[in-house]
Amino acid sequence: MNEARQRGCFIAVEGIDGAGKSGQSRALVTWLRSLRLDVLHTREPGGSPGAEEIRQLLVTGEAARWDTLSELLLVYAARRSHLTQTIWPALEAGRWVVSDRFADSSRAFQGVAGGLGLEVVEQVHALVVGDFAPDLTIVLDLDPAVALARTVRRGGSEDRFEKKGLAYQTRVHEGFRALALRSPDTHLLIDATPPVEIVSAALLSAVAQWLALRLPKDRLPKDRLPKDSR
Ligand SMILES: Nc1ncnc2c1ncn2[C@@H]1O[C@H](COP(=O)(O)OP(=O)(O)OP(=O)(O)O)[C@@H](O)[C@H]1O
Numbered sequence: 001m002n003e004a005r006q007r008g009c010f011i012a013v014e015g016i017d018g019a020g021k022s023g024q025s026r027a028l029v030t031w032l033r034s035l036r037l038d039v040l041h042t043r044e045p046g047g048s049p050g051a052e053e054i055r056q057l058l059v060t061g062e063a064a065r066w067d068t069l070s071e072l073l074l075v076y077a078a079r080r081s082h083l084t085q086t087i088w089p090a091l092e093a094g095r096w097v098v099s100d101r102f103a104d105s106s107r108a109f110q111g112v113a114g115g116l117g118l119e120v121v122e123q124v125h126a127l128v129v130g131d132f133a134p135d136l137t138i139v140l141d142l143d144p145a146v147a148l149a150r151t152v153r154r155g156g157s158e159d160r161f162e163k164k165g166l167a168y169q170t171r172v173h174e175g176f177r178a179l180a181l182r183s184p185d186t187h188l189l190i191d192a193t194p195p196v197e198i199v200s201a202a203l204l205s206a207v208a209q210w211l212a213l214r215l216p217k218d219r220l221p222k223d224r225l226p227k228d229s230r
């Protein structure tokens, strides 16, 4: 990627419900900011005022409230707002963006676990997003039963997808793993089983290596190769 205008990097953090995305994406943002990068931390569904309203429709209430195609269309309406109002302007301004979830969630949840199939997701994706994609996607890999136990302990009302049950979360998990394994150049699969600090250390080290190996030097923070910064 060698655009004339140097845009920021876009990193998505993915994984099943309770895999640790919120905590680990915060750690990633803190680390990137320590490299003196200007980083916007955002999330999906959500990340713009309209998309946050759509989030409430998606993540609360009964599981049967929406069928899978309605879910997909709501997610992509929210994503369109998130992209046009938040992500694209930030990247254009040279900021880096870290998003808790992005399009791989649609592929794994609605495409694989919900049974729509990846082709349907890609059709809507092409219409809404075009060929824009994260520079890097981090997939937090955790046994769905362990993840479910973590979310039960955490509580809260944003549990509509957890209510779909362990078999559904197991299909989401398999979907995420397959997406990560098919695109090793753009995806990092991180074991999210160990304690938080161990997962963070593995994640930051993998990202540092990815930045040093894959990102052209002119897109790295000046005089600070991430490899040497920890
Ligand atoms: N490595 C870990 N070991 C034990 N508990 C963890 C670990 N990582 C996160 N947790 C706990 O598990 C719960 C879920 O973590 P978190 O909210 O970060 O997951 P998430 O992927 O963002 O979930 P969601 O998809 O529901 O937003 C939290 O209570 C968090 O403190």
Ligand SMILES: [Mg+2]
Residues within 6 Å of the ligand: 021, 022, 023, 100
């Ligand atoms: Mg979260």
